[in-house]
Amino acid sequence: MPALPKKKLLRLYHDMMLTRMFEDRLSKLYRQGKILGGLYLSTGQEAIPVGTCAHLREDDVISPVHRDLGAFLIKGIEPRFLMAQILGKETGPSKGRDSFLHAGSKRLGIIPPTSILASTIPIAAGVAFAFKVRGEDSIAVSYFGEGGSNRGDFHEGLNFAGIHKVPLVLVCENNKYAYSTPVEKEMAICCVSYRAESYGFEGVTIDGNDIFAVYDAMEKAVEKARNGGGPTLIECMTYRIKGHSEHDEAKYQPAEEKEEWKQKDPIARFKKFLTESGHLGESEEQDIIDKIASALDEAVKFAEESPFPPGEDALKHVFATNEEP
Amino acid sequence: MPEITMVEAIRLAMKEEMERDESVMVIGEDVGMYGGAFRATEGLYQQFGPNRVVDTPISESAIVGVALGLAIMGFRPVAEIQFADFISCGFDQIVNQTATLRYRTAGDMFAPMVIRAPSAAGVHGGLYHSQSPEGWFAHTPGVKVIVPSSAYDAKGLLKAAIRDDDPVIFFEPKYLYRRAKDDVPEDDYVIPIGKANVLQEGDDVSLITYGSMVHHCRSALEKLEAEDLSIELIDLRSIMPLDKETIYASVKKTNRVVLAYEDHKTLGIGAEIAALLSEELFEYLDTPIVRVAAPDTPVPYSPPLEEFYLPKEEDIVKAVHKVIEY
Structure with a gap:
């Protein structure tokens, strides 16, 4: 366990709580029929985006996927803009063009995800290659699930990254299910990290529900990438507590398996540590929760009050020639 | 004005654009040391070095995806797909990732990149060295599609494509690579995209x-x-x-x-x-x-x-x- 100052520890806790509480709001909005598309929650996986993004600078670039809400927030998208994006509003980063977390930002260094899983890995490799060509010490971080690691883009992207030793950290969130398909039917090996070796760089498997394990592994990988050491694959073992999407009851996930993983909840574990080590008192925790709740109130209000884009805006932004005048 | 072939005109367009603009890069299979399957990139590696002329493994999806990442970061990559018939291996990166980027970010991010691909038949190439897949991409909102017919046009259109802020797919009829010859000006000229x-x-x-x-x-x-x-x-x-x-x-x-x-x-x-x-x-x-x-x-x-x-x-x-x- 790293000797982190209290301020840093509470920041990590805040970010994990923000992710969970944000998603709880989303769940509520979904049940109210205010989210028309899919809703893909990261419940139980919050330590991964939080522990990895904690090491990033403004000039680093991430390519998150649909279950990485925390990564968007920590990299700097304000909750209200992300909320507006999810409700399909004009004020969201895509101005209502794309759904859920398909949001990006050139300024904040966020490559928007698409529904084609692992497709952003070669793109992130290209971003990392750009840093290398320019001799900069910025890095790219590509997130994906164990499901996406079965696609060709994963293999083509890792191969390219390995050949050119680009500053790229590959964060695999192995949550045991690709929609309904259990990991045993996804691959014949136990660990996605094994695959890194075939592409000439290190792969590690860690406990993705342990914020310290994630934080430590990322610290090493980031330092290596910044110093010309090339890519690292960090496989974070975790579990998808909710279904693939909110509509999915996930009856295919055995109850006892789910229960077992609920006991390993990353936030509860971290809270236990913080409380027992005297870093987090009751009033401090309440303070964190209250602040997040009021930020989320504001975000929901902003998103709900934001207008939908006018229908004819569907024709804008296809080419440079039909951008805003 | 020297008479040159279409493939020479294409090489010249890339060379001149790379000299003019440091952000222009070339990436693809065998494009570096070897100079390209059709010699379209001959000499570029020697002139501009491995950071700007990048040999890739046989990975069409990664060629397009990496080019897109470079384009997002401000480069103007020219990706070569060795034969247009192989472009289907990079189809998702073109139609779902590249073509949509400007749209789904409401203009915040865009992809100034070119994908060159020798296309069409007439050289006994068989099923996989003869296809004309321009229709697939003309049907895809967000990419421009060019097919030149002469050496003169190829040079001016490719330069326009490289300078364009949107992705352009540039199909080069390989039948014309050495058959089409023109007196091509040595100075800089651009043929506007979208004009017949x-x-x-x-x-x-x-x-x-x-x-x-x-x-x-x-x-x-x-x-x-x-x-x-x-x-x-x-x-x-x-x-x-x-x-x-x-x-x-x-x-x-x-x-x-x-x-x-x-x-x-x-x-x-x-x-x-x-x-x-x-x-x-x-x-x-x-x-x-x-x-x-x-x-x-x-x-x-x-x-x-x-x-x-x-x-x-x-x-x-x-x-x-x-x-x-x-």
Whole structure:
């Protein structure tokens, strides 16, 4: 366990709580029929985006996927803009063009995800290659699930990254299910990290529900990438507590398996540590929760009050020639 | 002005753009040390080095994806897909990632990149070295599609494509690589994307075509010379965007249309133009629109099969007669 100052520890806790509480709001909005598309929650996986993004600078670039809400927030998208994006509003980063977390930002260094899983890995490799060509010490971080690691883009992207030793950290969130398909039917090996070796760089498997394990592994990988050491694959073992999407009851996930993983909840574990080590008192925790709740109130209000884009805006932004005048 | 081939003109366009703008890079299979399967990138690696001329493994999806990442970071990559037939391996990166980027970020991010690919048949390439996949991409919102027909055009259009802020797919008819020769100016010139080229003015028939079919149309016109016909020959140059203005102006004048393209007839570019004309200029048409195109089969290898498959000058002559005699 790293000797982190209290301020840093509470920041990590805040970010994990923000992710969970944000998603709880989303769940509520979904049940109210205010989210028309899919809703893909990261419940139980919050330590991964939080522990990895904690090491990033403004000039680093991430390519998150649909279950990485925390990564968007920590990299700097304000909750209200992300909320507006999810409700399909004009004020969201895509101005209502794309759904859920398909949001990006050139300024904040966020490559928007698409529904084609692992497709952003070669793109992130290209971003990392750009840093290398320019001799900069910025890095790219590509997130994906164990499901996406079965696609060709994963293999083509890792191969390219390995050949050119680009500053790229590959964060695999192995949550045991690709929609309904259990990991045993996804691959014949136990660990996605094994695959890194075939592409000439290190792969590690860690406990993705342990914020310290994630934080430590990322610290090493980031330092290596910044110093010309090339890519690292960090496989974070975790579990998808909710279904693939909110509509999915996930009856295919055995109850006892789910229960077992609920006991390993990353936030509860971290809270236990913080409380027992005297870093987090009751009033401090309440303070964190209250602040997040009021930020989320504001975000929901902003998103709900934001207008939908006018229908004819569907024709804008296809080419440079039909951008805003 | 030296006479050079189309493939030399393409090389020159990349060389000049790389000299002019440090952000221009070349990436693809065998494009570096070797100089490209068709020698289109010959000498670039030696001149610009491995950071700007990047050899890749056989990974078409990664070629496009990496190029997209570079483009997002402000580079202007020119990605080579060794044969247009292999572009399907990078299809998702083109249609779902690259083409949509500007749209789904509401203009915040965009992809100034070119994907070059030798296309079309006529060189006994068989099923996988002969395809004309421009229709797939013309149907994809967010990418521009160019097919040059001459060395002069190839240089000016490729330069325009490299300077464009949107992704451009540049199909190079390999049949013309060394057959098409022009006096190509050594100085800088750009041909605007989206403007067709009226190669010959005429009043009786609009013969609209692009790519290698331009040459077959020209030889058909020579055959038709003895007949007292006035044919307007239009080279589209850009498939997407289409120069509707030039097409409509021509058809309003001639009232008869023959569309010649090497792609499969069904849902090819000619099908789109025919639909546009029937929607927009129905009252100007004196005869049915006639398409000259390849049959809906894969591109066969053996010379008699390929010869039969490809649309040729006699088909064009027949089509012109058909609309004249209607």
